[in-house]
Amino acid sequence: MPKDYYETLGVSRDVDDKGLKSAFRKLAMKHHPDRNPDDKEAETRFKEIGSAYEVLKDPKKRAIYDQYGHAGLGQDGQGGAGYGGGPGGGFGDIFEEFFGDIFGGRGGGRGRGANNRGEDFRYDLAVDLETVMNGSEERLRIPTIIPCEPCKGSGSQSGSGPEVCTTCGGVGQVRAQQGFFSIARPCSACSGRGKIIRNPCTSCRGQGRQRSEKTLTVKIPPGVDTGTRIRLTGEGGAGMNGGPAGDLFIMIEVKNHPMFERYGADLLCHVPITFAQAGLGGKLDVPTLKGRARLTIPAGTQTGRRLAMRGKGLPHLNRPGVMGDLVVEVRIETPVNLSKRQKELLEEFATCSKEESQPDSTSFLSKVKDFLEKMSS
Numbered sequence: 170m171p172k173d174y175y176e177t178l179g180v181s182r183d184v185d186d187k188g189l190k191s192a193f194r195k196l197a198m199k200h201h202p203d204r205n206p207d208d209k210e211a212e213t214r215f216k217e218i219g220s221a222y223e224v225l226k227d228p229k230k231r232a233i234y235d236q237y238g239h240a241g242l243g244q245d246g247q248g249g250a251g252y253g254g255g256p257g258g259g260f261g262d263i264f265e266e267f268f269g270d271i272f273g274g275r276g277g278g279r280g281r282g283a284n285n286r287g288e289d290f291r292y293d294l295a296v297d298l299e300t301v302m303n304g305s306e307e308r309l310r311i312p313t314i315i316p317c318e319p320c321k322g323s324g325s326q327s328g329s330g331p332e333v334c335t336t337c338g339g340v341g342q343v344r345a346q347q348g349f350f351s352i353a354r355p356c357s358a359c360s361g362r363g364k365i366i367r368n369p370c371t372s373c374r375g376q377g378r379q380r381s382e383k384t385l386t387v388k389i390p391p392g393v394d395t396g397t398r399i400r401l402t403g404e405g406g407a408g409m410n411g412g413p414a415g416d417l418f419i420m421i422e423v424k425n426h427p428m429f430e431r432y433g434a435d436l437l438c439h440v441p442i443t444f445a446q447a448g449l450g451g452k453l454d455v456p457t458l459k460g461r462a463r464l465t466i467p468a469g470t471q472t473g474r475r476l477a478m479r480g481k482g483l484p485h486l487n488r489p490g491v492m493g494d495l496v497v498e499v500r501i502e503t504p505v506n507l508s509k510r511q512k513e514l515l516e517e518f519a520t521c522s523k524e525e526s527q528p529d530s531t532s533f534l535s536k537v538k539d540f541l542e543k544m545s546s
Contacts, residue, residue, distance in 0.1 A: 448469065
């Protein structure tokens with residue numbers, strides 16, 4: 170008795186199109202004959218998966234199957250009640266739709282030109298916070314791959330040229346029939362290039378490309394962060410046999426700053442203040458990436474308090490004109506190396522201090538007193 174199609178794909182009967190497609194792709198990749206050579210069980214499983222998906226992906230066939238089961242689909246199991254298909258009816262299209270980019274089928278859009286595309290390159294660029302604030306233009310010396318100059322990228326010696334591969338007819342692929350599946354593979358005779366070089370260029374050894382360096386000017390926009398990727402289309406490696414060049418990706422890394430810590434578009438700066446400034450309040454000049462700014466210290470400021478200076482942070486990468494904040498965390502510095510007079514003044518201050526001027530200390534002492542009384546009782 171044929172297996173239940175939903176069980177074959179491992180899905181529930183109310184699965185939607187997206188879930189059905191995902192389950193099919195996962196199982197088909199696992200059991201594909203190219204990944205399981207000479208495995209008859211995998212080949213059988215692969216065909217079962219294809220049969221199940223062929224029915225369930227079609228709303229009309231699925232409705233008939235849900236109501237009547239395999240009997241409603243006829244002897245071939247593919248829609249005998251007017252929706253037939255028979256062996257091989259549409260399976261090639263199904264698998265090329267999903268695996269063209271893996272196994273070389275037309276569904277993935279990979280032909281000779283796509284296979285000859287140059288490599289994508291990555292360049293790591295470290296920038297400082299000043300660059301993040303203002304943006305910049307950087308001149309970079311980039312290792313790259315360019316078309317070979319002696320052979321003009323053909324890969325052949327002067328006076329000769331590449332010949333069309335007779336095995337694949339210049340397509341770069343050969344197709345093999347496995348049951349009712351047609352599988353495309355890169356041509357082994359020309360390595361998927363579609364052409365064969367009989368007299369390779371001595372400079373590039375038939376590759377048509379050679380290593381080189383080039384200088385590029387890269388614009389770094391304000392607001393970049395570690396992980397920001399800048400793509401330069403066509404600045405990667407040169408393609409082979411006239412294929413398009415790859416892309417260059419500039420990967421940004423923002424260096425640590427001795428004064429500021431970064432949190433997105435906001436900056437954090439630790440600023441020491443004196444005991445007198447904390448108690449009396451006042452004005453204080455603090456550093457910013459644009460120079461200096463005047464910060465107001467409220468009277469009675471405690472150590473660790475954070476004061477925000479709006480718009481003094483970094484620009485947002487994707488929100489032009491919007492700036493983050495500069496957050497100043499104040500730290501009260503305990504005086505050291507006191508003179509005799511300073512000690513006398515502090516002793517006098519301690520003598521005349523009242524509870525209301527030191528609420529945290531008073532509250533703490535009260536809690537300690539209550540705790541000790543409970544312990545003694």
